[in-house]
Amino acid sequence: MTAPDTASAPPPGARTPRPRRRAGGERATERRLAALLLAPMLAALGLVVAYPVASAVYRSFFDDPIGGEPAFIGLRNYADALFGYGSEGFWAALGNTAVFTVVTVVVETLLGLVMALVMHRAFRGRGIVRASVLLPWALPTAVSAVIWGWMLQPDGIVNALIGAEVVWGGSEWPAKWSIIFAEVWKTAPFVALLILAGLQTIPPHLYEAAAIDGASAWRRFTSITLPLAKPAIVVAVLFRTLDALRMYDLPQILTGGANNTETLSMLVVRAATSELKQGYGGALSTITFLFVFLCAFLLIRTIGANVFAGIREEGTR
Template identity: 55%
Template sequence: MPDVAVAQPPARRAPRRAQTRSAFGLLLPTLIVLGLVIGYPLALAVNLSLFSDPIAGVPRFVGPDNYTRALWGADAGRFWSAAATTGGFTLVVVTLELTVGMALALFMQQLKRGRAFARVCVLVPWAVPTAVATVLWQWMFSTDGVINALTGQEILWTGAEGPARTAVVVIDVWKTAPFVALLLLAGLQLIPGEVYEAAKVDGAGAWRRFTRITLPMLAPAVTVAVLFRVLDALRMYDVPAILTNGANGTTTLSLLTQQLAIGQVRVGYGSALSTLTFLLIFLVALAFIKATGARIVDKEGT
């Protein structure tokens, strides 16, 4: 007999609809707050980006002119340079933070005593406000600072492109690698110890256990850590703004937007840059989620 689609009984659909309404009711306050905090500023920025800068007189509607100027017009060089700098910083800092964070997480996982104290010590850099941490590192990177004293050099760290970018990377990695370490440590603690014991009995060495057990079972935590850090690094502003003010190849998209919108009162063009930065971050997040197979809803779509 041919297969006949059987309709879901109304008795089963009713609880499902009730759960949906209940879930929506619980999410509604959060959605309202997100709409006020994110939706309204974004809509305002998009609206401002369609008008000329007030410094040139009364703002007038110019449509997509601000976007074309940034992407392939007169100011395209500055935009794409800032985009390349932002992408370079993101790639380097996320890679280093994942490596350092993994090492710290494995170290804390192996501790038999003092694990809580080690977590507190690791958490301190992340708990320090970014502005405060950057100022402290700025003193350390000065010509007569601690870094030059330890290395025996007299490098002007903010005076050239290479040292300036290195300083930005060092500060960001020092600040946020502990966050990655704690996320990975939480994932490590979910791996059953019996799995490692069975692997040892089978003769698997430390490296084989790490590559065949730890990394595959830690993949969800790594995915979350990388996603969070990529999105955060793409909007990097504090460290280069305080350390170099964007000099010597350290101007990121967020810093360029602030310099133009506030420093030069180019509100319309700056709003276009902020909108483009938002779109870039959104597209990167969407591509990352698609590539890693992450899902917002479960397989049944509930």
């Protein structure tokens, strides 16, 4: 037998040298792979989002001649929309958009929370209830608008149920309420679905421990359900707010903008297509984009910052 070779063995207590990792090379490879995978998506976004937005902003600095080439006029289209001949229609559309957004989002959040709590409970036929609740959201918006237009006729089912003869499209506020009713019926199930996903992440043992400690149902709801479901509620509010701010098809089909029900999106489409004012329409679309972006920024700063910061802190523990 040969004696073991101890000359090359490390001394007792010494650390065995580890092979040096090629961290820089691996990270560079990962970055190249990420860029390669993101390239198709970025190209598609550039075609369908960046180019149209840039074209609208560029066109907004030119006038709308009946014949001939458009001339550069700077910010005149923006001044006309905010303070000039189009200011009355713009501020009216902005007010209608704000009213529709605030009322529908608040009502949908409350109804969505109630529906999510009902669907979250274990009872016989829960699957049928979930499917029936989601049916309005599954319908196309145009179909929902046509259905509500039939039901809101003077001899329709809505007047028959309330026992009154309301001409819903005949004056301002009945027309606005008809849009709000149809929008809430259409999108409250979407809010309920998002909140239900948040409720299903709450551990059941928290409710059991609270019940053992003598907490009432209302105390369990305010101390456990609402705080733990808050991230899902915030996401639902953000999604619905951004969606309501660009409302177009539902009021367009129901009222056509009559009786002071025109929204910002309807105003932009009318200016760019019906009135053939590409420059003025580009200015309106740019203002609408900035308004929606400002609303999203303020919402995230006010109601979303603390929630998402808490999620990041939990993920780093």
